[in-house]
Amino acid sequence: MTGLNFKLLRPEVRQDSAIGAEIHLPEGMSVLDLDRLTESDKHTLQQALFENQVVVIKNQKGIDPTVLPKLAGVFDPTTSNIHSAGEKAVSDPKNILSAYKAGRIPRAPQVGIIGSGRFRDYEGLDELEVIHLDHTMFHETPLDEDKLSEGYTRPYRWHMDTPFYERLPGQVTVLHSVRVPNLPDQKLHFPEGQHKGIAAGATAFFSGARAFSLLTPEEKEFALNTTVTYAPQAYEYIRHCKGSDDGLTIARWGREVPVDKLSPWTWDNVAEHPMVWRNPMNPDRPFLQVHGCCVYKLTTRNPETGESSVIDDVEEVRKIVYNMQKKIYAPENIYAHRWEEGDVVIFHNRGVMHSITGQLSRYRDDEDKKRILWQCTMTSKTPPQPFRENPGVNGSGFVRS
Numbered sequence: 001m002t003g004l005n006f007k008l009l010r011p012e013v014r015q016d017s018a019i020g021a022e023i024h025l026p027e028g029m030s031v032l033d034l035d036r037l038t039e040s041d042k043h044t045l046q047q048a049l050f051e052n053q054v055v056v057i058k059n060q061k062g063i064d065p066t067v068l069p070k071l072a073g074v075f076d077p078t079t080s081n082i083h084s085a086g087e088k089a090v091s092d093p094k095n096i097l098s099a100y101k102a103g104r105i106p107r108a109p110q111v112g113i114i115g116s117g118r119f120r121d122y123e124g125l126d127e128l129e130v131i132h133l134d135h136t137m138f139h140e141t142p143l144d145e146d147k148l149s150e151g152y153t154r155p156y157r158w159h160m161d162t163p164f165y166e167r168l169p170g171q172v173t174v175l176h177s178v179r180v181p182n183l184p185d186q187k188l189h190f191p192e193g194q195h196k197g198i199a200a201g202a203t204a205f206f207s208g209a210r211a212f213s214l215l216t217p218e219e220k221e222f223a224l225n226t227t228v229t230y231a232p233q234a235y236e237y238i239r240h241c242k243g244s245d246d247g248l249t250i251a252r253w254g255r256e257v258p259v260d261k262l263s264p265w266t267w268d269n270v271a272e273h274p275m276v277w278r279n280p281m282n283p284d285r286p287f288l289q290v291h292g293c294c295v296y297k298l299t300t301r302n303p304e305t306g307e308s309s310v311i312d313d314v315e316e317v318r319k320i321v322y323n324m325q326k327k328i329y330a331p332e333n334i335y336a337h338r339w340e341e342g343d344v345v346i347f348h349n350r351g352v353m354h355s356i357t358g359q360l361s362r363y364r365d366d367e368d369k370k371r372i373l374w375q376c377t378m379t380s381k382t383p384p385q386p387f388r389e390n391p392g393v394n395g396s397g398f399v400r401s
């Protein structure tokens with residue numbers, strides 16, 4: 001009997017992204033059954049994920065939604081079993097997630113439903129309407145009609161799945177594609193003039209390890225010694241801000257919600273993470289993991305002198321992070337998952353940044369152009385660890401009082 005095994009995606013698909021493997025379930029298992037996986041199968045699954053950051057299991061149509069949180073648990077023994085966005089679907093209009101109208105599956109509340117279109121009688125929900133947000137919502141300069149008719153799309157906002165407030169990022173996110181829109185490929189445009197053809201609605205990823213490897217020696221040293229403080233109520237703080245074309249940063253200063261006008265918050269719930277993370281299952285590789293839109297303050301401690309310096313001009317903080325991260329935005333560094341119905345994709349939320357792409361909303365009423373994707377991301381109890389042991393780098397997850 002052959003146990004669970006994996007194969008790297010083809011080199012023309014991986015390019016230089018250092019991302020992507022396909023999982024083959026043990027012989028005789030067509031739909032994932034965690035109870036039938038051996039310890040060695042689970043170990044191989046972890047190895048595939050933590051080495052390749054994104055893994056796909058094909059043809060999982062009919063998988064039970066309650067399997068997704070259990071699958072996420074395989075990669076995080078300290079998972080809380082609560083969705084990172086909270087126990088219930090988000091309806092607060094101040095929260096970005098409410099704009100997607102993301103629902104939850106009643107029999108698996110850790111699993112959100114995202115997509116595009118209106119559905120009746122779906123998974124115990126009488127009516128479900130999900131919205132695929134697009135460039136008009138996110139970008140300072142939306143794509144013009146010419147670009148749209150040529151099939152261009154953009155990464156909307158590179159992020160990790162975490163609110164940066166009160167809850168810690170999960171180790172992994174599990175996605176399952178139930179329905180894929182039947183649309184021609186779209187394409188991304190890059191600053192050097194290159195293009196990359198991607199499937200409509202592809203989820204795009206880049207590796208934090210690859211991003212770190214592109215830094216200069218001085219930037220690496222700075223990053224290893226730096227703690228990032230995120231904005232209080234980070235997503236509410238930037239809710240009126242629009243992003244740069246590449247989705248990595250905020251295009252211009254000035255639309256932030258003043259901190260005294262935010263929903264009630266306290267410093268001890270504000271997220272603070274090392275700029276460079278050590279991932280326990282892959283301990284030798286430094287991951288640059290920073291959310292360039294939600295950053296607020298950088299604290300850098302010189303390991304030799306012990307002196308700390310603080311940059312708390314938010315505009316300046318964004319610029320510094322952007323100059324480090326923008327190097328990754330090239331076609332060969334991006335893995336854009338081409339969804340097929342039945343795919344289960346697991347991604348290492350602490351090892352990649354990801355983004356929605358695709359212009360789907362204009363087709364939302366066409367029956368064959370609707371989309372349904374299940375998403376399970378659960379807050380962890382273990383904070384991300386700093387790659388370098390430096391007493392000045394905070395690995396507690398939140399601002400220390």
Ligand SMILES: [Fe+2]
Pocket residue numbers: 159160161354
């Ligand atoms: Fe996400």
